[in-house]
Amino acid sequence: MADPQAAAATDLALRGDKLVKRFGAVTALDGVSLTLGRGEILGILGDNGAGKSTLVKILTGFHQQTSGTLHVHGEETLLKSVDHARALGIECVYQDLALANSLSIYHNMFLNREIVRRGPFRLVDHKQMRERAAQCLEDIGVHVPSVDLPVERLSGGQRQAIAVARAVHSNAKILLLDEPLAAMGAREAALIIDLVMRLKEKGGLSIIMIMHNYAQTLDIADRIMLMQRGRVTYEQRSANTSVAELMDIVRREYRAMRATTAQ
């Protein structure tokens, strides 16, 4: 199901071929193939249980596929762990954002990557972390009153922005966003969409977004992929499809599924 329009393999940030993941008797992923071009935004749509989360967890090295191959930056790779994926520049912003609410913005941006001063005591360098965090947020156009504020005082959109900024700041080349707009109002969602578009314009970053909302996805993503019951059922450039068409495909699939179960 590789995108026919995808360019030469070297231009791909990520390529998965026939990825299968089984948990005991349950097949969560049933032969998913995908490509992600350099600088591309891929939107993955699908219902709960479609296998989106499992796919993300394979791409972040959290789970390993039962079969199938994965190419990262053109090289075949089995992602052994989250740290391994990170070392290759794959970062994920999970739905729970992994922020420590009582800690400040700059502490969160450097969580587990703190800058440590030289010397036997390995004290953290607050000044440098504060400055770098402020600079990083400035670079990608996220404005907060102060990087000293604890994260718990921020709104949902701001918190999401901090989590995205942290992932980008740690030198991500492939960014996975797990439902970045879930439970967010229109205004907040617009802020995050703006942020993602700005990251794309800056270049050097390929993004996979797990989404629920068809219209929003077509708005942001260059290409969309529809997943149902562990398979990719449809793939198209956003410009060549519409919400109506996607809804239609989903409905058709469900009818087919009901027919098979009825037999």
Added chain:
Amino acid sequence: MNTVNEPRKATTPARIASPRGAWASHWAPELRILLVAVLLAAYFQFINHDFLFSNASLVNLSQYVAPVAIIAFGEIMLMIGGDIDLSAGMVFAFAPFMMVFANEAGAPMWLAVIAGLIAAAIIGFVNGAVTVFLRLPSFVTTLGTLFLINGITLTVSRGTPAATPGSPEFAAVMGAWGYSEIIWTVAIAFVMHVLLRHTRWGLHTQAAGANPLGASEAGIHVNRLRLGNFVLAAVLAGFTGILESFRITSIDPQAGGNQIMFLAVAAAVIGGTPLTGGSGTIVGGLLGAAVLGILSDGFTLIGINAFTFNIILGAAILAAMIFNIHIGRIRRKGAR
């Protein structure tokens, strides 16, 4: 309210709070408790002019504050990580006996003290290992070890006190001299404050307490942190027991106990460390212990009995908790 991505209003880089303004707001919770401590001290000084400004009374006051404070530092680290150690008061009584046994076995005093601390560390390790690997709530684990260690201490001591060994010089450094305990306390407070605020260990403990899953997603070894903090808390409790045994010159198997453990937890809470985890302050814990010490010492001097003292202590803890939770909420709202 939302300032993400709003059109740029100024060309200055994202604002870094000015150090001077940040200082007051950074230390605001501790300053509030300091104010309470100062007001209480002023009140008792007004009632009884010997409360503060004589050598004997200062020594007396510091002896109320020091043991509670040192145990509180360990509890604060645990509470930030979402745990608690109820067995601390029993480790307090256990460690000095291990020190005595080591000394009787021929170890020099400095080595005997280390032996006592290692014994405490082992108990801390057991507390932590059972909590982390067997997934018991620390409240339950340490409730069990509380009785267990108390029983062991009573058994090995045959229920009778022992004389504290060691030369007078060694004893003076280790708590017998009037101000040595409070000097230890301040020194340990400094080290613990640096540990909490200026090392990765401390920052990760806060992160793990605030969001355990998120912290592990960020690659933090949460279990290792929790285990380490249990060991730290037990060692501090054991060290306090050793200091007190040198001060009192005898080692009592019934010393410390639940009273001192709960006072330490109370000092932590009054100082601004919530039981919910994720945040806390060592300096606040020291000030919380000072408030409790001033209350104990003050009421003793003006002759209020122990029953009344507990009523006031209970009310103070409740007031401190209510105050902390609601002031925190108001401040958060104000900032939005």
